[in-house]
Amino acid sequence: MSDRNQGETDEARAEDLLRQAQDFADQVIAPRAAEWDRTNTYDIDTLREASRFGWMGLQVPRDQGGLGLPFSVKSRLSEVLAGADFGFSLSLINSTNIGYKLCRDAPHLAERYLSDLISARRLGSTALTEPGAGTDFAAISTTATRDGDGWRLNGTKAWIINAAASDLIILYAQTEPGSRGAGIAAFLIDGQREGFSRLDRFELSGQHSIGVGGFELKNYHARDDEMMQAPGQAFKYALTDINGARTYVGAMCCGMVAAALKIAAEYGRRRETFGRRLVEHQGWRWSLGEADMDLAAARALVRHAEARIDAGLEARFESARAKLFATRMAERHLPALAQLMGAEGLSAKYPFGRHIQGAKISGFVDGSSEILLDGLSMQYAKG
Numbered sequence: 001m002s003d004r005n006q007g008e009t010d011e012a013r014a015e016d017l018l019r020q021a022q023d024f025a026d027q028v029i030a031p032r033a034a035e036w037d038r039t040n041t042y043d044i045d046t047l048r049e050a051s052r053f054g055w056m057g058l059q060v061p062r063d064q065g066g067l068g069l070p071f072s073v074k075s076r077l078s079e080v081l082a083g084a085d086f087g088f089s090l091s092l093i094n095s096t097n098i099g100y101k102l103c104r105d106a107p108h109l110a111e112r113y114l115s116d117l118i119s120a121r122r123l124g125s126t127a128l129t130e131p132g133a134g135t136d137f138a139a140i141s142t143t144a145t146r147d148g149d150g151w152r153l154n155g156t157k158a159w160i161i162n163a164a165a166s167d168l169i170i171l172y173a174q175t176e177p178g179s180r181g182a183g184i185a186a187f188l189i190d191g192q193r194e195g196f197s198r199l200d201r202f203e204l205s206g207q208h209s210i211g212v213g214g215f216e217l218k219n220y221h222a223r224d225d226e227m228m229q230a231p232g233q234a235f236k237y238a239l240t241d242i243n244g245a246r247t248y249v250g251a252m253c254c255g256m257v258a259a260a261l262k263i264a265a266e267y268g269r270r271r272e273t274f275g276r277r278l279v280e281h282q283g284w285r286w287s288l289g290e291a292d293m294d295l296a297a298a299r300a301l302v303r304h305a306e307a308r309i310d311a312g313l314e315a316r317f318e319s320a321r322a323k324l325f326a327t328r329m330a331e332r333h334l335p336a337l338a339q340l341m342g343a344e345g346l347s348a349k350y351p352f353g354r355h356i357q358g359a360k361i362s363g364f365v366d367g368s369s370e371i372l373l374d375g376l377s378m379q380y381a382k383g
């Protein structure tokens with residue numbers, strides 16, 4: 001097959017995948033999401049149901065059992081799913097990331113764990129944050145100490161997506177206390193081994209579908225070949241990988257606003273006040289126009305960052321702009337769109353409340369808004 005045909009085929013496969021995702025979002029996630037929030041549920045069964053489409057292996061090469069699609073398709077998938085539920089989308093994507101990173105950085109570990117991850121028999125997480133270190137990632141205190149043919153790990157991780165059930169975790173630990181980023185290494189942790197224990201799932205005020213929690217490592221033994229990135233490399237890799245995460249979190253904000261805009265517009269075409277449909281009141285309608293404009297701008301930033309990542313180009317500033325702008329856009333427009341619905345906007349049958357909480361989460365995960373602003377402005381502080 002020529003390269004051109006292969007390219008067209010991938011495009012068609014991506015379109016099929018996104019159509020499938022929209023159906024799954026509308027028919028499966030949206031009807032269940034309000035119940036997840038009401039009953040404080042992290043729904044692993046629905047994650048497993050979603051895995052039948054192969055999404056957990058989206059970026060895994062086809063000859064290794066994956067779909068072999070580029071980053072931008074994962075980002076678009078996250079956008080579609082977040083339109084129904086932000087937490088579910090972020091949970092699925094976080095597990096998806098682990099299989100891909102094993103293929104990319106540790107093929108010997110991929111051989112061992114990939115089929116479990118693709119089938120969602122086992123779920124994955126990425127663990128940087130600790131009770132005492134969030135934005136200041138270089139300050140982590142989980143230690144990795146040399147021990148014979150491997151390493152002994154000790155410490156606690158907190159605020160980790162999927163931690164309520166995941167047991168294949170890419171975890172960052174300090175090999176030289178006091179050295180900050182220079183001593184940080186990344187390990188694959190198998191949570192079915194001795195030395196690993198799970199903390200109780202964290203109680204949030206909403207978006208329980210994200211399955212956030214923590215782990216404790218007590219003398220956990222990692223073999224040498226389970227070090228995924230050596231001291232020094234891990235910190236740099238984490239800062240590069242986070243560009244992808246920032247981009248898809250921006251895409252998820254777009255997905256939530258697009259869904260809210262559609263619901264509010266449909267409502268406005270049905271509901272009448274003062275003898276006219278809501279959409280016929282100019283003062284009511286303008287909020288739709290404002291959201292439409294900012295959504296298009298946020299999407300353009302997200303698509304630009306996705307394209308750079310697909311092309312293997314540096315995307316530090318592009319991803320920071322995309323996430324910061326899209327988060328702010330969602331924080332502004334989701335409450336405004338809920339307002340258009342009157343009291344109905346507060347009903348649990350609509351996603352406005354859950355989406356507003358999703359936008360707040362977006363302001364912390366994979367780089368808080370303040371840290372993104374700091375990075376963007378810092379370039380102007382240099383002479």
Ligand SMILES: Cc1cc2nc3c(=O)[nH]c(=O)nc-3n(C[C@H](O)[C@H](O)[C@H](O)COP(=O)(O)OP(=O)(O)OC[C@H]3O[C@@H](n4cnc5c(N)ncnc54)[C@H](O)[C@@H]3O)c2cc1C
Nearest residue numbers: 126127128129134135136159160161361364365366368370
């Ligand atoms: C739902 C959820 C899921 C998460 N999932 C994961 C995950 O899967 N894996 C993972 O490793 N982590 C995860 N996190 C953690 C997330 O990355 C951290 O919450 C984030 O890095 C902020 O750290 P912190 O909460 O400890 O805030 P802190 O570092 O304590 O900061 C507190 C506040 O001060 C601001 N601030 C800090 N320093 C500065 C500064 N220099 N200038 C200006 N403002 C500053 C911060 O932006 C923040 O608003 C998750 C968090 C949430 C809420």
